[in-house]
Amino acid sequence: MGTTRSRLVGLLGLAALPPVLEEALLVGVGLHAARGLAPQATAVWPYDSYHDLRWLLVYHNSWEMFLLGLLLLTVLRGVLSAGLTALAWPAGVPRPSWGWLVRRNLEVALVAAAVISPWAALSVAFSAVALSWYLFASLGPMLVLAPFLLRAGVVSRWWKGLPTIELFGWASLNFVVLTLAGAVISSTTGWWAVVMAGLAGVANGLLWQRTVAAAAAPVRRWGRVPVGPIAIALTLAGAIWAQALIGFALGGGQGQWRPxxxxxxxxxxxxxxxxxxxxxxxxxxxxxxxxxxxxxxxxxxxxxxxxxxxxxxxxxxxxxxxxxxxxxxxxxxxxxxxxxxxxxxxxxxxxxxxxxxxxxxxxxxxxxxxxxxxxxxAGRTYYPPPGHAGWGVAAGWELRAMFWLANLPLAVKDDPDSSFVRSVLSNAPFYRNRxxxxxxxxxxxxxxxxxxxxxxxxxxxxxxxxxxxxxxxxxxxxxxxxxxxxxxxxxxxxxxxxxxxxxxxxxxxxxxQAPPLALMLNPIWSATREGDPAMTGRICEAR
The missing domain is CATH 3.40.50.1820 (Alpha/Beta hydrolase fold, catalytic domain)
Incomplete structure (x- = not known):
């Protein structure tokens, strides 16, 4: 009993610490608009990777910084998830060795980075042009992938069979908890946000306990079908299909607009x-x-x-x-x-x-x-034109690749470097503020x-x-x-x-939402006289 209680205390403490540290940093630097992201630092797969990749795709200004950040985040995410999995392991069920859990969760972190990255890039595009279609499109795959990636970090033959309804339910509940936690933190002033982030981390820990137990249970349906790889392949393809659907929704099927x-x-x-x-x-x-x-x-x-x-x-x-x-x-x-x-x-x-x-x-x-x-x-994130360095350089090239593939069947091509988009990005301080x-x-x-x-x-x-x-x-x-x-x-x-x-x-x-890039960091924005709503929560103000 004492061992079980100490493991639960360790689990809740480990799950609460990263959100508390991240929230304290955000409150300290005054990045008001990003405070709701902190609880995802210890969320279950893949919300944790979605959190990491959005920060990385916005806050890097060179390929070297991006690759080093990707390597560091992958290692940290794999080790942290292995620790949470070990502490959350259900009593009475044989647990794999610590070395196996670390290796497996590092592999899951790599897979998650590859699969989630296109959707995180869509989130960056959403914050650049402030179109909710991109935001909503990027969230659906998180709900679909969660039970498969959770099983991958727990059992060896994760790719076969359909995850249980319990696993779908607990993973979806984490999405709800993260949404509500972001809303509460965004409604909280000062350092109380750090307390709320800590409580959200504790909730994450309890959900790790439930999801690991559900993931460790044997599958009951489609036990010989490689459902996991199929879901991952469809998710990657969906990142391309989403571009065509969004383009249609934004006007591709609109034709002669006559209000x-x-x-x-x-x-x-x-x-x-x-x-x-x-x-x-x-x-x-x-x-x-x-x-x-x-x-x-x-x-x-x-x-x-x-x-x-x-x-x-x-x-x-x-x-x-x-x-x-x-x-x-x-x-x-x-x-x-x-x-x-x-x-x-x-x-x-x-x-x-x-x-x-x-x-x-x-x-x-x-x-x-x-x-x-x-x-x-609009203009809350940035990526430089082709051939230039700057904040979000890797995100820009990822979006170009996705749009190129999405444009193949379309008569009207959308381009993340069109003159319209680049004018929004270049004049972001004005459009963000006024x-x-x-x-x-x-x-x-x-x-x-x-x-x-x-x-x-x-x-x-x-x-x-x-x-x-x-x-x-x-x-x-x-x-x-x-x-x-x-x-x-x-x-x-x-x-x-x-x-x-x-x-x-x-x-x-x-x-x-993707975290906004602070106006003062980007050289092409830093000379502006505009205030930054990302820091103040207010608009129409001069610096």
Whole structure:
């Protein structure tokens, strides 16, 4: 009995120590946005490797640093997991030798690094462009792989048979615990976060005890089928398929985007001329809007008569600065033609073009801006252009390889180094800090789907009025109730509807975001006068 109790105390102490140390370091340096990650330091496979790889892919600035970090993290993860497994071993069941557990868990750490790395790279891409599709895509494989990797660290013939429902259940419960722990820590101020991280580590220890016992039990189904390798192969392939699915969701299947403001006449009480800006991979065949006061923004610019040119999806891949310059020309053209003040209505990338225009160029006749699904706090991670060194260099090449494979069957190719993406990365301090900040003389509103709550770290995210409604990214445009609110706002009426669950959803997503790269570390960002929400939890502030 005494031995069993001492092993439990040792297990809980070992499981609590790394989260406590990591949380203390994060609180000490003030990296506010990453505090929810610390409990994963002793989570069960593969959440622990997902934690390690996200930190490594963001916080390395050379290939040497990446390879050395990968080697060090693999060894530490293998030894730590062997120790947790040994202490969690069920009484009455013969335990392998310490040497076998170390060797096996080092092997599992290598396999996990290879299998999880593409999904961790997707998490980096998510934080770069603040699109929740990438975040959600990267989490599914963790739930699928967990029981297989857990068995791999415990039994020799782990690849055969379907893990028990108990093992699936305990591994999934760890995901829930980590999510809730990240939310609680993100809601806690000061050094209390360290205490919460310690308690989360204790919960991890108890779950190690349960999962090791479940993993050591004999399988009952498909005992001769190599289910483990099949699951791993599908997970690796899924990292490529995810790119195609995300590209489709973000506009590849969108084609001619025609929200009601383009297909219906505006009420007379709207005093504006309206320019409607489509999102990434949108296209336009030149069909005019139903109301002559409404015009579609062209990512190709204007013809000799000042009319917007039709454009293909590839035209939306240009830089935000370039698109905002085209918008400036079109704003002047529409103002001259109609004699009215101009309102901008943008979706996703179109919102970012409108916001860049307000910042970079004289706003002129623009008095109203409506932003649908803007990228909330984009530019939280970085990778350098090809041929250059810098923070996230390995993550960049991993994303290029994944996108190259994903693009093979696609007609419209997405590129992690497109001019649009690079403009977000280069001007990250502005987009991270000021996208949803007010502009003098301009009425602004952001229509945010509740899924965007997972796109922003806990803390302040907007100082302009927001209208929030349950929906996916880009899913609010076309909703009749939302369209009525847009018309009311264009007519000068006050519109605002924040939802109380938005802040809770922000905190629940905190554990699964990649850690943000501090602005002061990146040389191309360090000269900026922008404040860093990753450190303060506040936006719209100067350094």
């Amino acid at each position: 009601p403001v383009l297909t219906e006449r505006l009420p007379d009480r709207v005093p504006h001329a309206v320019i409607v800006l489509g999102g990434h991979n949108s296209s336009w065949d030149g069909t005019p809007a139903a109301d002559p006061r409404v015009e579609r923004f062209s990512y190709r610019g204007l013809d000799a008569q000042g009319r917007p040119l039709p454009y293909p999806p590839e035209a939306t891949h240009r830089s935000l600065d370039s698109s905002s310059a085209l918008l400036a020309d079109q704003v002047e053209s529409v103002h001259r033609r109609t004699g009215r003040p101009v309102a901008l209505l943008g979706q996703s990338e179109g919102s970012m073009v409108a916001r860049t225009y307000l910042e970079r160029l004289p706003r002129g006749p623009v008095t109203t801006v409506v932003m649908f699904s803007p990228l909330v706090q 996208t949803l900040c007010p502009v003098a003389g301009v009425r602004m509103i952001a229509f945010l789907p509740t899924v965007s709550a997972a796109e922003a770290p806990p803390g302040e995210y907007s100082r302009v009025p927001v209208y929030q409604q349950p929906a996916l990214h880009g899913g609010l445009v076309g909703d009749r109730a939302v369209e009525d609110q847009v018309v009311a706002f264009l007519a000068g009426e006050p519109v605002e509807m924040p939802r109380p669950e938005y802040g809770l959803l922000q905190r629940l997503g905190a554990a699964w």
